[in-house]
Amino acid sequence: MNLRMSATKKITLLISAIIVITASVLAFTNAEPTVNEIIQKAQDKMQGATTKGTLKITTIRPSYTRTMDLKMWSKGSAYALTLITSPVKDKGTVFLKRQKEVWTWIPTIEQLTKLPPSAMASNWMGTDLTNDDLVKESSMVDDYTHTLLGKDSIDGRQCYKIKSIPKENAAVVWGKLISWIDVKDFIQMKTEFYDEDEELVNTFKASVIKVMGGKTLASRLEIVPADKKGHKTRLDYLSLSFNEPIEDNFFTTQNMKKVN
Numbered sequence: 410m411n412l413r414m415s416a417t418k419k420i421t422l423l424i425s426a427i428i429v430i431t432a433s434v435l436a437f438t439n440a441e442p443t444v445n446e447i448i449q450k451a452q453d454k455m456q457g458a459t460t461k462g463t464l465k466i467t468t469i470r471p472s473y474t475r476t477m478d479l480k481m482w483s484k485g486s487a488y489a490l491t492l493i494t495s496p497v498k499d500k501g502t503v504f505l506k507r508q509k510e511v512w513t514w515i516p517t518i519e520q521l522t523k524l525p526p527s528a529m530a531s532n533w534m535g536t537d538l539t540n541d542d543l544v545k546e547s548s549m550v551d552d553y554t555h556t557l558l559g560k561d562s563i564d565g566r567q568c569y570k571i572k573s574i575p576k577e578n579a580a581v582v583w584g585k586l587i588s589w590i591d592v593k594d595f596i597q598m599k600t601e602f603y604d605e606d607e608e609l610v611n612t613f614k615a616s617v618i619k620v621m622g623g624k625t626l627a628s629r630l631e632i633v634p635a636d637k638k639g640h641k642t643r644l645d646y647l648s649l650s651f652n653e654p655i656e657d658n659f660f661t662t663q664n665m666k667k668v669n
Contacts, residue, residue, distance in 0.1 A: 450595035457651030471639035488660035552579035
């Protein structure tokens with residue numbers, strides 16, 4: 410009798426242990442990511458070890474609409490190169506980020522220029538993008554301190570709502586960012602950009618979710634200035650591929666003059 414009770418007790422304890430372990434594994438699996446992990450996952454969405462792509466930028470103004478076609482290459486967060494392929498008057502213009510340096514090459518006047526940090530906040534090529542937006546000199550992960558404000562819904566997708574404040578010595582353009590990042594796919598669905606006085610400057614919004622380069626991401630991005638009625642800039646990604654080999658020497662000032 411004692412042996413039977415002992416065996417039953419052992420089975421009961423074993424089942425209890427399995428339940429506890431299973432619950433712990435499920436709890437770990439379903440645990441919410443940290444706010445830094447959310448930001449990193451969102452950044453990784455549009456960035457592989459390397460990224461190649463083509464895109465169209467449409468600048469919308471009350472009196473006109475202008476389009477540009479571009480090719481872009483990047484390697485991690487250290488290197489990025491962007492080539493304008495149309496319109497004809499801007500064709501061949503190149504922007505290069507190499508570590509903390511940003512360069513521009515204008516073939517029509519054969520001018521190579523290193524941009525000073527003060528130029529990063531300037532509008533790029535008449536659009537509502539800044540030079541910093543184009544070459545991503547600042548890093549959301551490294552240059553900002555993030556706070557999770559809760560969850561919200563954007564276009565029917567549940568999102569993490571996150572406040573990002575620049576670190577003390579970070580060389581960044583913005584005074585504050587409020588971002589909405591999709592809970593399921595970690596797509597950055599919306600971001601509000603504020604200046605140092607916490608005045609809203611631009612609102613970024615993502616749409617047209619599709620699979621590109623094996624990733625579910627937003628293929629259309631729109632930037633809308635807060636104080637300029639009828640102004641908008643739209644980016645449409647036409648193609649994207651990730652993790653194809655690119656040598657570091659592709660991202661040089663010498664290559665800016667011959668890339669095509």
